Amino acid sequence: MNKLVDTQDPNTTQPLPKASNKPIIWSLFAAGGTITALLIPILVFVIALAVPLGLLSADLFSYARLVELANNPLVKIILFFVISLSLWHAAHRLRITAHDFGLRADGFVMFFLYGLAAVTTMFLGWILLFL
Amino acid sequence: MKLANGNYIRPPARYSWWMRQGRYWRYMMRELSSLFIGIFCFILVWGLFRLAQGEAAFNHWTNELWYQSAGLCWLIFLFATYHSYTWFMVTPKAMPIKLNGKRVAAYIIIGAHFLLWLFASLVVWYAFIYGGNT
Amino acid sequence: MNSQTSTSSPNIGKVRTLDIEILRYDPDKDQQPYFQTYQVPCQEEWVILDAINYIKDNLDRTLSYRWSCHMAVCGSCGMMVNGEPLLSCHAFVRDMPDKVKIEPLENFPIARDLIVEMDGFMDKLSSVKPYINAAEDRTIEDGTYKQSPEELKDFQQYTQCINCMLCYSACPQVALNESFVGPAALALAHRYNLDNRDIGRSAREDVVASNDGIWECSFVGACSEVCPKHVDPAAAIQQTKIAATTDYFKRFLMPWKSNNKHTKSKDDNSRQSSTKGGNDETGKR
Secondary structure: OOOOOOOOOOOOOOOOOOOOOOHHHHHHHHHHHHHHHHHHHHHHHHHHHOOOOOOOOHHHHOHHHHHHHHHOHHHHHHHHHHHHHHHHHHHHHHHHHHHHOOOOOHHHHHHHHHHHHHHHHHHHHHHHHHO | OEOOOOOEOOOOOOOOHHHOOHHHHHHHHHHHHHHHHHHHHHHHHHHHHHHHHOHHHHHHHHHHHHHHOHHHHHHHHHHHHHHHHHHHHHHHHHOOOEEOOEEOOHHHHHHHHHHHHHHHHHHHHHHHHHOOOO | OOOOOOOOOOOOOOEEEEEEEEEEOOOOOOOOOEEEEEEEEEEOOOEHHHHHHHHHHHHOOOOOOOOOOOOOOOOOOEEEEOOEEEEHHHOEHHHOOOEEEEEOOOOOOEEEOOEEOOHHHHHHHHHOOOOOOOOOOOOHHHOOOOOOHHHHHHHHHHHOOOOOOHHHHHOHHHHHOOOOOOHHHHHHHHHHHHOOOOOOHHHHHHHHOOOOOHHHOOOOOHHHHHOOOOOOHHHHHHHHHHHHHHHHHHHHHOOOOOOOOOOOOOOOOOOOOOOOOOOOOOOOO
């Protein structure tokens, strides 16, 4: 019927862009969402809010202590896993949100957001592996 | 827009539809939580980078985070909590569970997730305080 | 449905005049729809449909709208009342403010006044193959299918859809993408996928698991909130996302293990995702 008519501009007959979510993307989104839901609030609290609130001592965040923690391979794996999945979840959801806000350039949005998530993940991996 | 067959198509409010009703506002807030979560991920990655750069750099980072970005951090915390809340509330819809042939009530599934959330939070809290050799 | 009106209610018989604005459109005369206002003396126990019927009977014979059962089972009288998609027979005047704005269902073309063009919706419903795709041909001698009450309960809520289209009006993804298969059609597909007599999930995948199918849904949840029969299409879609994802991974990781049995589809042109010999596509039942 009117599938191809852009109701904003009846003179064009381009197909409206579709959010091409595929199972792989969605399963990463779902996993990321669960990890994010379970862990991000407490991480925000511990890392960003507890010290200014006086609930934790700044000594716990001393350079020496955190370097030691960050060198622990298990900690590295957990950090990588949690951060990269959260990044992926956020990137995908923001892509959908861009669509919800009426942006039609899905290809560009996808490239930008997923690209950002990918680059950040690689950066994170590099930091954890080599620094 | 009036069509050749006489039907009239009302143009959808592409940019403002979500402002029309409270339920759509709440949906947008839920979706925007991902922006703040993404920002926090960048903050974490940057923090790790600064950690790798040495003590001075890292202490500068913690100082910035704790004493110059309070507003942002609280926003992140609120949005992240909202994400968790909305995520757990819809879990029974996506995963209906049956036990002994009867459907498990939604509030049990939701409650179990909130308990899990509490448990995970406590684990992170105590692991951070007591982890390591200091 | 709650029944707060009792015969001892002090409001029975009370009349409140509502200011009802209705979006009018006559395709033969108008280039655009316009609002027309009516002053309607409403009994407090009325529903909006009663008010509209009053207008038609007493104030304006030209008003056109759909209705039938007046008890929220036929699905005919869906319309936007103060911006919310409702069945007009299910929208009580006592819950309304003095000013009521009535428009035809959002996201559908207007045919005339409050009547919307339903063809697109009907096409989407039939595109998900909403009938039992059985594992094998059955004859009368084979007897009936066996289905336990538990098996029925699995999919029963998804059979309750009355095709009222309120969910399509509430869904912002339908507004943003006309080709989105939509909540009711996907809930209907889920109804058949869950039915133990049916093995047609892979046959439905082309439409259901397509980009315009479940993947267009962003779980706003408005569809389930407005559904008068508590079908919960949002849940149906999320469950289908999980099922489609596991199917995908199973196919990807274990291609030797195929879930696709013969699916006898009425549609001769239906593409079978995997045809393992002897699939008679023109088999008539």
